[in-house]
Amino acid sequence: MEIYDVSMAIHKNMPVYKNIESKRPFLKRVKSFEEDGINESEINMNLHTGTHIDAPLHVFKDGDSIEKIDIKKLITKCKVLDLTGIKMVTEDELKVKEIEKESFVILKTDNSYRDEFNAEFVFLEKSGAKYLADLNIKGVGIDALGIERGQIGHPTHNTIINNGAIIIEGLRLKEIKEGEYMMYALPLNIVGGDGAPARVILTK
């Protein structure tokens, strides 16, 4: 069995959304081996930094928080679609792919080949989101820190989440070829969280 880790490493120089300083993780040593006989650290990090899962609460005032997402929905077969070479993922790009109803879809784009935050990142455009929602997908993952950009009112988030589907952002898919995989996406169980960092593994 091949095992692929498609999560981002968490460190202070990692790419963060719009390069906003406050979104950088801050790791602080609070006990040291020299003084306390053990090393112990704490971390201060935005829940949407790095590879993470959005909870409905992220875009809906009274939406469910992350602990309410059924983890069984995140241990599932999924299909990686190779969408490299395009600027945004619209219905037209998705229509030519074979996407089964109620499947979990992972969008691999040029984002996976860039290690810096790029303001022009490839995103799921609203017509693409509607197309996936009409197929009743279980969820969608993308290799961008945001699944959409520059769309007033966040129609992509709203369409996907309103349809009961899950959004995973910040995947790293450079090594992953188009095809079917088993996915294990495990968000930290942060009660009340509007999202949570996750380690995401694909196997084949």
Ligand SMILES: [Zn+2]
């Ligand atoms: Zn997010």
